[in-house]
Amino acid sequence: MLFLWQEEIAMKIAKRQCKICHKWFSPNPRTYQSQRCCSNTECQRKRKARTKKNWWKKNPGYNKDRKVTIRCWLQAHPDYWREYRKAHPDYVRKDSKRRCNKYRQEKLSAKQDLIREISVGKLKSIKEIRPDSSAKQDPIQRRQNGIIDYLYWKESSAKQDVIDNQVCNRQ
Ligand SMILES: [Zn+2]
16 A cells, blocks of 8 residues: 555655656655655665765864864873784784785885886986996997896896785785
């Protein structure tokens, strides 16, 4: 009975144009006053994302305030973390792995930056080799040697990266 009654109202409610896909849809009789989007999954996803974005725009200090509140609370309860960690060994394991991964990631990206910088320097010096009467080797040979040295160095540093990557996963 209830179902039929809802259907009847739904038919009476005028169709509306979806704010996102602009197709016409029949609003749900229970929410028709506020419903602005159709029930299409993609439209619902976009609508939720918009609502979220607007909420953060309206509450800019929320995250900061929350962090301050939590920090104050933790200062007042110094045993909380110790007790929590004691009671949640799984959390401790996951957390230390997360910290390890984060640290490794930071180290890795710093190292990659350094390798890139050294690479550029090495390639530049190979590029800049010019005929020089005082040098023992001719410029082509010096360039060749430079390229071989560079490739060898590059492979060794890539191998070191693989070794560094394995450290965290052993835990
Ligand atoms: Zn839609």
